[in-house]
Amino acid sequence: MSCFNAELTLYESAQVFHFRKIDGIYAAVVNGRILTEADEDAFARHYFDLDRDYQSLLKECAGNETVEKALKALPGMRVLNQPAWEALVAFILSANNNVSRIRSLVNELLTTYGKKYDYCGEALYGFPEPAVLANLSESELRSRVRCGYRAKYLIETAKMIADGFPLEELWATPYEIARKTLMQLPGVGGKVADCVLLFGLGHTCAFPVDVWVARLMEDWFHISVSREKMRDEARKLLGENCGLIQQSLFHAARTGLIEIQKKG
DNA sequence: TGGCAGGGTCATA
């Protein structure tokens, strides 16, 4: 049986923002269906990344005490394979926001524009289709979701996706090219592109560098370079699956599981 | 109650 911590992965780890705990089970609408932590069909196994051996990450980083500490402290932390569109929307909204606000923005967007589903008597909502967002006005989206300047990014990106931008093709595109392609979308800089590549397009070498990761790279590994260069350093230090490891490092830093000395 | 910081991006210089 594969090790999977639903609470950690679906709620605490901040890679997905719309799962709700109902009757003790985490559930959400994903790709037009209700998905719960208890599901074990092919779609669920892929989404929860259940067929990957996360123990092998420890071998890949053998000898790195900080990495070992983070990985061993967070068994069952998995990196999801979300629908790319859902990850894209969530992480455009994430820009310059804290986790609790990202969660409330995503849920406001879903309840306002997404399709409603019933689960155990509770309402769950899916992500609105690109065409739905593409047809909204910026002022409406701003006033109803309170997402500020991100409204424009969301609408313009939705228009490009609805117009045939080859999002799903990026699964099979080499990382650097896929990243540059994603960054053509409004509201998608390097950090958001890496989040979409890692959480929604299967690129386990993508290494999102946010404020927390920049801090921990400096404090724990003594790497103080620009955020762009930090990605390359991470890949050298942690290997081709550095994105999977990043998720545990990020969580360890953000929650204080491993302390960061320098906060500046 | 006030002020800062938040899983950044973009335009400008």
Added chain:
DNA sequence: TATGACCCTGCC
């Protein structure tokens, strides 16, 4: 490459 503006709110 560096700097500031940008919407709004959670948190100290």
